[in-house]
Amino acid sequence: MDDAPLLRVRDLVTTFRTDGRTVRAVDGVSFDVPRGATVALVGESGCGKTVTALSILRLVASPPGRIEAGAIDFEGRNLLELADRDIRDVRGNLISMIFQEPMTSLNPVYAVGWQIMEGYRIHKKKSHREGRARAVELLRLVGIAEPETTVDAYPHQLSGGQRQRVMIAMALACEPKVLLADEPTTALDVTIQAQILALLSDLQKKLSMSVLLITHDLGVVAEHASAVVVMYAGRVVERAAVRDLFARPMHPYTRGLLDSIPRAGAAGAAGARRRLRAIEGMVPDLRALPPGCHFADRCPMRIEKCTREEPPLLSVGPGHDSRCWRADEVSA
Numbered sequence: 001m002d003d004a005p006l007l008r009v010r011d012l013v014t015t016f017r018t019d020g021r022t023v024r025a026v027d028g029v030s031f032d033v034p035r036g037a038t039v040a041l042v043g044e045s046g047c048g049k050t051v052t053a054l055s056i057l058r059l060v061a062s063p064p065g066r067i068e069a070g071a072i073d074f075e076g077r078n079l080l081e082l083a084d085r086d087i088r089d090v091r092g093n094l095i096s097m098i099f100q101e102p103m104t105s106l107n108p109v110y111a112v113g114w115q116i117m118e119g120y121r122i123h124k125k126k127s128h129r130e131g132r133a134r135a136v137e138l139l140r141l142v143g144i145a146e147p148e149t150t151v152d153a154y155p156h157q158l159s160g161g162q163r164q165r166v167m168i169a170m171a172l173a174c175e176p177k178v179l180l181a182d183e184p185t186t187a188l189d190v191t192i193q194a195q196i197l198a199l200l201s202d203l204q205k206k207l208s209m210s211v212l213l214i215t216h217d218l219g220v221v222a223e224h225a226s227a228v229v230v231m232y233a234g235r236v237v238e239r240a241a242v243r244d245l246f247a248r249p250m251h252p253y254t255r256g257l258l259d260s261i262p263r264a265g266a267a268g269a270a271g272a273r274r275r276l277r278a279i280e281g282m283v284p285d286l287r288a289l290p291p292g293c294h295f296a297d298r299c300p301m302r303i304e305k306c307t308r309e310e311p312p313l314l315s316v317g318p319g320h321d322s323r324c325w326r327a328d329e330v331s332a
Contacts (some may be wrong), residue, residue, distance in 0.1 A: 005032035006210045007056070007095075007178050012070035014048075014055045017063060023286045025051045027234040029070075033178065038204065038211040040225035040242070042218065042257070044283055048234040049214045050100065053180045056212075057091050074178070092119040096171035097180040098164075105167060106155040112166045113139075113151030120173040138169035142199060161192040168199065175207050182214045197224060218261055222246060230254050233284055233294040236313060240320040248331040250322035252299045253279070255330055293325070301326050 014026035026048045033039045041049045054060050055067050058079065072079040074095065079087060099105040107115060116138055117131030126134070132151065139147035142165040155163055164184065171179060184200065185193035201224060204211055213225055221228055221242060228245050230238040230253065238251040249255040256279040281298035284290060290297065296306040305325055313323045324330065 006035045006075070007033040007212070008071075008073040009052070009056065010071045010073070012052065012055055012072065013068040014051050014060055014065060015068050016065050019287065021287050024234050025065075025286065026055060029229075029231070029234075029236050031229045031236065031239060033210045033212055034227075035210055036204075036208050037227065038213055038225045040213045040215060040221040040228045041231060042215055042221060042228060043231035044216060046283055046286075047231040049231055050182055052231075053097060053182055053212065053214055056180065057095060057097060058087050059091075059097075089123070092171075092176070093123040093174045094176055095178040095180065096174070096176040098167050098171045098182060098184050100183045100186055106163060108155055111152050111154055112158070113153075116151075116166065116170050116173055119170065123174050134173065135169070138173060139166070141172075141203070142166075142169045143195070144169075160188055161196070164188060164192075164196055165199070168196070168203070172203060172207070176209065178210045178212065179204070180212045180214070183216075184213075185217075185220070200224075218257055230257070233289065234286060235294065235323065236321075237295065237323045238321065239313075240317075244317070244320055248317075248320075250316045250320060250327040250330050251295075251324045252301050252326075252330055253295050256298075293323075301329065 010030050012026050012029045013024060016023045016025055029048070029052055031039065041052060043049055051060065056072055056079065058067070060067060067080060070080065074090070079090065082090070106112065113132060113135040116135040120126060120134050121128070121131040135151050136147045139150055144150050144162060144165055158166065168184070181200065185196050188196065197220060200211070203209070213220070215221060225242050228240060228242050229236055230251065232253050238245065238249070238254045245254065246258065249258055256277070259277040260279065262276060279298055284294055284297065290307070292307040293299070293302070293310055296302045299306065303325070311323050311325045313321050316322045316327045
């Protein structure tokens with residue numbers, strides 16, 4: 001039983017009703033998050049990464065959103081079948097989330113210490129004094145200077161990096177088993193990004209957490225994740241261990257993402273910098289998806305079959321799945 005994944009997402013479908021149409025923002029998504037591991041969910045903006053994470057905690061606004069189908073198994077329980085009271089016991093306690101924008105996620109009228117200790121006091125049945133002591137302890141843990149003073153500060157009095165650390169402290173207050181980190185370094189400068197990611201890795205080891213890291217930065221994935229799930233237009237197009245995916249990408253979209261990463265020593269013979277390859281075209285409108293493969297219009301390897309039939313997600317090697325009719329040719 002200990003070898004079983006801590007979190008299993010199976011055939012998840014989340015839809016939104018818009019302009020009289022039903023849009024599948026998450027369409028049949030499946031993946032596992034093992035105990036103590038970091039799994040990265042990657043793809044362009046709008047591919048369904050954040051909606052997947054919100055669906056896990058049943059935080060999709062309804063209406064217009066709705067979780068239509070699938071299962072989310074956590075420690076033997078399907079989170080989609082829990083009563084509202086039971087899922088509230090899971091949120092912030094067993095599974096926590098770091099949201100993408102700390103300035104909009106933090107309440108501007110409450111001190112950060114109060115916001116950190118609110119969930120801790122509710123879930124752990126602690127007094128105000130115990131909650132405040134926990135907030136100071138967490139601010140110190142995430143590297144905030146003078147935590148005894150900062151605990152009474154308001155979000156607008158903190159820098160972007162400090163606010164992000166406060167968000168991490170809030171998410172870790174109850175020592176969750178799973179952390180959903182949605183673009184945890186967005187809008188931060190490179191130095192602060194590195195500090196935040198190093199902090200998350202350190203805290204993950206201390207608390208033995210599983211992490212679902214949502215990002216579009218494959219450099220971050222290479223350094224911090226053990227497995228990766230690539231999404232495009234609401235669907236999983238490739239799943240693999242990180243080393244295998246970087247060594248042998250088996251979907252043209254993944255190959256395009258990898259080719260767009262800047263590399264050291266990439267200057268040409270004449271000293272000119274090699275231009276990064278871009279993925280041509282635009283992500284399709286989810287309200288009017290074309291027939292066949294959703295990536296076909298942008299794919300340099302497309303054949304006629306790609307525009308007629310959507311490929312299934314199939315195994316292309318041990319622990320490696322791809323949704324491409326020509327998967328075996330991609331890495332070549």
